[in-house]
């Protein structure tokens with residue numbers, strides 16, 4: 001490397017110290033120094049070195065320019081930033097060092113390549129000034145939103161919902177590392193939070209931005225970052241900033257979103273086994289993303305919900321309409337992302353063709369909507385109009401199978417431009433002329449192996465083997481000698497070469513220019529295309545919800561505000577799907593303002609969690625505007641759904657299981673209102689028995705004690721003592737899950753029944769799980785001992801193996817004697833008494 005180039009490299013590198021610099025050198029992007037040492041092992045490419053002047057060598061590695069995307073994505077997805085530095089002058093036309101500039105900085109939040117099409121990739125920005133402000137943007141689709149709140153929990157919930165690939169923070173906030181743990185963060189200068197460029201670009205939205213000043217500051221920094229990472233590009237597909245006000249959508253905290261497995265399953269983090277996977281029959285990526293948004297943000301306003309339900313209902317009545325729409329939607333490309341590429345100037349001819357083919361479907365979609373009885377979707381027709389002229393232009397202009405490269409011609413269709421047609425006929429006609437000349441020269445020279453060829457360096461030539469050298473005409477001018485042949489040119493050939501090559505070059509350039517014009521043309525339709533995209537996405541989601549409702553026999557829920565929650569024969573949408581048809585046992589639910597807390601007991605594995613989640617999911621689906629899996633459902637609107645279910649995996653964040661649980665309970669008690677729905681699964685089990693029981697008891701009491709704080713609550717517990725509360729509080733009642741005993745075994749009925757469970761059957765469930773026989777025997781003994789004495793048994797020591805435990809070691813106080821003394825013989829059938837005797841004999845035999 002010459003010193004001037006090194007100087008240039010260092011100058012550019014200094015402007016992006018936190019990014020790996022891809023420095024364009026001919027056909028390669030080279031990395032030098034620390035960048036090279038960092039990137040080579042990640043990219044699995046060879047680390048070499050290069051002369052850096054003054055006898056020094058510098059580490060180096062490089063990637064070919066045409067494969068840059070793969071390498072860039074690899075580095076960014078491992079948490080690095082990449083700055084792409086291009087040659088911005090033609091090296092042929094420059095003396096000395098070629099001018100180079102950074103044309104793009106790619107970070108996790110600004111990556112638009114290689115991203116999942118059915119979910120969003122967000123760049124977020126957070127600011128704090130009395131309140132929390134959040135702004136986020138999906139660069140590939142142009143979705144740009146702001147959100148402002150006083151609760152840090154609400155901010156965290158929103159972050160967990162959008163799961164940003166990168167968060168921008170001011171210097172003060174980035175220090176609060178605990179809040180942002182798990183996220184990729186970049187620090188921004190304070191002044192970028194007050195960018196005038198941003199204010200000007202979105203001046204039409206000044207009132208909205210004034211209403212949410214903190215969120216607007218966050219958005220300002222985000223915009224500033226965007227412009228810095230894409231110098232010279234104005235992302236024209238980002239047309240408006242939306243706001244997410246909390247009164248419009250149901251707020252779901254991160255635990256509830258996770259526990260209910262709305263869009264991501266707890267186990268494998270994927271979509272399988274989620275509510276989304278059950279409801280998603282969308283045909284387009286646009287619809288797939290919108291459905292995910294709807295599930296993540298259930299509605300709160302009754303009229304909005306009814307409007308969605310009306311549309312779904314109308315579609316459930318017309319299977320032909322659904323089929324027609326699904327068939328045509330399956331051909332729709334991702335308009336939002338295509339417009340994203342148009343806006344950054346990366347869309348190629350294939351992209352414009354996909355766009356045109358998609359927009360060309362609009363008349364047929366309008367026709368389907370128009371000729372059907374469904375009236376609500378008809379309202380979408382006007383927003384799907386007005387794009388036909390653009391479609392015509394594009395389809396007339398573009399070659400139906402264009403190459404990926406924009407510089408190699410073959411993009412523009414014959415008949416679109418007279419100039420293109422003329423140049424093309426010269427270029428191809430010229431080639432024919434060469435063939436003709438070849439024949440003529442063969443005749444003239446009588447050299448049959450004479451051929452005319454072409455190389456980039458030497459241009460056209462006539463090639464004659466050495467054996468025919470004596471036949472070469474005098475007018476031929478020698479150009480090059482090969483091992484077995486000589487190459488010549490003639491003035492005639494040279495003249496034509498210039499004409500043909502000139503035409504080809506001009507043709508390529510002209511096609512490129514025409515393509516750029518077309519792309520600008522498309523850009524001028526941005527608003528209309530994005531509107532059409534929004535509406536196609538909605539149609540897709542409605543059709544999907546209706547199709548699912550019909551296939552899975554869902555019904556329309558009645559929405560009320562009277563506080564009643566009544567579900568008959570409700571089912572869990574996901575569990576039902578995983579079981580064979582007809583196996584899932586439906587269950588009823590009845591909660592009101594007066595009877596609002598159900599204590600649910602029953603053995604492990606009986607179906608308590610399934611039941612409670614099913615109620616939460618049905619209520620949530622109703623708020624989304626979906627039909628629900630039940631025979632009948634009346635659902636009074638709730639303001640929030642809270643869940644406290646099972647052990648969380650926040651252990652990594654340094655909290656014990658019990659701390660996490662208590663933290664979640666505290667959160668629920670703080671934010672729940674009388675309009676909330678709460679699911680509590682086994683509160684207090686993460687600590688010592690009596691502590692846990694006391695906490696669970698106190699929580700249950702707290703939830704029923706205050707007459708104006710009576711949130712609807714389902715409370716599953718293994719502490720049977722809690723069922724006694726039914727006698728003291730009117731708002732509380734017992735439910736249990738039915739099981740049938742068969743000898744020593746139990747059969748789960750999965751049926752929710754009134755009243756309390758009489759036993760917990762823990763040992764029987766453990767037997768089902770395959771614990772060793774000896775161990776089960778010992779557990780049974782301990783259980784009897786415990787039940788009799790209500791105290792903790794003495795631990796077994798190694799000299800006292802299970803089989804050596806003697807019944808008569810402590811005759812006066814032995815639990816079995818006490819047990820016998822209290823045996824309710826009057827209440828037992830003779831069969832039960834006999835069974836008891838058999839059990840007793842077994843126990844005595846095993847201990848003697």
Ligand SMILES: Nc1ncnc2c1ncn2[C@@H]1O[C@H](COP(=O)(O)OP(=O)(O)OP(=O)(O)O)[C@@H](O)[C@H]1O
Nearest residue numbers: 583584585586603604605606607608609610611750
């Ligand atoms: N209504 C139902 N119909 C059919 N099968 C069901 C039903 N409810 C639950 N099941 C089955 O029983 C299994 C266990 O259910 P679930 O996890 O809800 O039990 P649980 O009572 O909450 O147990 P634990 O107390 O151990 O958490 C489920 O995975 C499902 O396969």
